[in-house]
Amino acid sequence: MSSRRKFIKKIAVVGATAPFISNVKAKENNNKGPIIICSRGNEWGEKVLKPGWDILSNNGDLLDAVEKSANITELDPSDTSVGYGGLPNENGIVQLDASIMYGPTHNCGSVGALEGIKTPCSVARLVMERTDHIHIMGKGAQDFARAHGFKIENLLTEKSRKIWLRWKENVSDKDDWFPSKNNDYDKKRTTGTINVLAVDSNNDVAGITTTSGLAYKIPGRVGDSPIIGAGLYVDNEVGAAGATGRGEEILRTCGSFFVVEQMRNGKTPQQACEALCKRIIDINGGPKNVDFNDKIVALGKDGSVGCASITGREGLEPELAYWSNNGFNVLKGTYLIEV
Numbered sequence: 001m002s003s004r005r006k007f008i009k010k011i012a013v014v015g016a017t018a019p020f021i022s023n024v025k026a027k028e029n030n031n032k033g034p035i036i037i038c039s040r041g042n043e044w045g046e047k048v049l050k051p052g053w054d055i056l057s058n059n060g061d062l063l064d065a066v067e068k069s070a071n072i073t074e075l076d077p078s079d080t081s082v083g084y085g086g087l088p089n090e091n092g093i094v095q096l097d098a099s100i101m102y103g104p105t106h107n108c109g110s111v112g113a114l115e116g117i118k119t120p121c122s123v124a125r126l127v128m129e130r131t132d133h134i135h136i137m138g139k140g141a142q143d144f145a146r147a148h149g150f151k152i153e154n155l156l157t158e159k160s161r162k163i164w165l166r167w168k169e170n171v172s173d174k175d176d177w178f179p180s181k182n183n184d185y186d187k188k189r190t191t192g193t194i195n196v197l198a199v200d201s202n203n204d205v206a207g208i209t210t211t212s213g214l215a216y217k218i219p220g221r222v223g224d225s226p227i228i229g230a231g232l233y234v235d236n237e238v239g240a241a242g243a244t245g246r247g248e249e250i251l252r253t254c255g256s257f258f259v260v261e262q263m264r265n266g267k268t269p270q271q272a273c274e275a276l277c278k279r280i281i282d283i284n285g286g287p288k289n290v291d292f293n294d295k296i297v298a299l300g301k302d303g304s305v306g307c308a309s310i311t312g313r314e315g316l317e318p319e320l321a322y323w324s325n326n327g328f329n330v331l332k333g334t335y336l337i338e339v
C-alpha cells in the first residue's frame with residue numbers, strides 16, 4: 001500500500017486541521033487549456049464527460065458544458081443515485097437535489113426535494129439565470145420548473161421501486177409488511193451523487209452537483225448537494241470543489257467552501273480534499289466514531305485535480321475522471337481510514 005493512499009497514519013486526530021480564511025491571492029494562472037472533471041471513474045466518467053468536453057474543446061459555453069455532462073447521469077435510469085431512476089424517499093417518492101455555480105459572476109442556483117423532473121440541474125440553472133433567488137425547494141421548485149416548460153414525470157423506475165419495496169418490507173419487524181420468500185435484502189444504504197466541475201479556455205470556472213440524495217430519507221430532507229458551499233462551491237480566482245457521500249457531514253463542515261478556501265491559501269486540490277476528510281474525522285472525535293463515507297473532488301483554476309475520501313481500501317480508492325487536451329484520464333485519490 002502506498003503511503004500516499006494511506007495517509008491516515010500521518011494525521012493526528014485532535015487539532016489536525018486548522019481552517020482559516022485569508023486574503024492571500026490565488027496561485028498564478030498557468031492554465032493549460034480547458035478541463036472538465038466528474039466524481040466518477042471509468043465506468044461513468046467517459047460518457048458523462050464526453051458532451052461537456054465536446055462543448056469546451058470547441059470554445060462553447062461553460063455552463064452548457066457542465067449541464068450537458070450532468071444531464072447524462074440524470075437521464076440514465078440505470079443509475080439509482082441521481083435523477084431519473086434514483087432511489088426514493090421512505091414513502092417511495094423520488095426527491096432530487098441539485099446545484100450550479102458560475103465563477104465569473106459568483107452566481108448560483110439550486111433546487112431541493114424536487115419531484116417529477118428528470119434534470120434537476122437544468123432547473124437549478126434557471127433558478128440562477130432567471131430569478132433573484134438561490135435556493136427553491138419542494139413544491140415551489142416543481143411549480144417553477146413547470147412554468148419553464150419542464151414535463152412532470154414519474155421518476156421511479158421498476159428497478160428502484162423494487163429496491164425500495166425490499167427496504168420497506170425489511171425495515172422493521174414491528175409493522176405489517178412481510179418480506180417475500182426469497183428475501184435478498186441488501187442492508188447497505190445506497191449512496192451516490194455526481195459532481196461535474198470545469199475550467200474553460202477563458203480560464204473561467206463552473207460546477208454542478210446533482211443527486212437523488214440519501215435513499216429512503218424522511219420526505220423533505222435536503223442534503224448537501226443543493227446547498228452552496230456544502231455539496232458545491234466555485235470561486236473564479238481559485239477553482240471548484242464538490243462532495244458526495246453522507247451529506248450531513250458535508251453540511252456541518254461547509255465542505256466544498258472549506259476545500260476551495262484551503263486551495264486559496266496555497267494547498268493543492270489533493271491536499272485540500274484530504275484536509276476536509278481529516279476535519280470531518282476530527283469533529284466526529286476520531287476514526288472510531290466514523291461509520292460513513294464522504295468523498296470530495298476539487299479542480300484548481302490551473303487545471304490541477306484532487307480527490308479524497310474518508311474510507312477506502314486498495315482497489316477501492318476514490319476516483320475522479322477528467323478530460324483535457326491530454327484526453328480522458330482517471331485519477332485515483334487517497335483515503336484516510338482503511339475498511
Ligand code: ASP
Nearest residue numbers: 191192193213223245247
Ligand atoms: N450527498 C448526498 C446527500 O447526502 C448523497 C450521496 O452523495 O450519497 O444527499
